[in-house]
Amino acid sequence: MARRRTRTSASKARSTGNGLDWSGDDGISHWGGGQRRPCRICGNPAFLVDDNGRPCHKVCAETEARTAAAVAASIPA
């Protein structure tokens, strides 16, 4: 008799530690208005903007945030 197990992956935790939440749920729109402008980090055309409204890729911002966190952690207070 084959029993079927239904696996419900209810653990859809939002990753706030590793990635940025640019979904707009926090009231901040990261949509740059449909025009591509040079990313402030890598210089390639980006549709999105960062928290300050500057053109930026989400991945670039995440990399920057991680780097900043790592740098901050390595600097003794």
Ligand SMILES: [Zn+2]
């Ligand atoms: Zn970029």
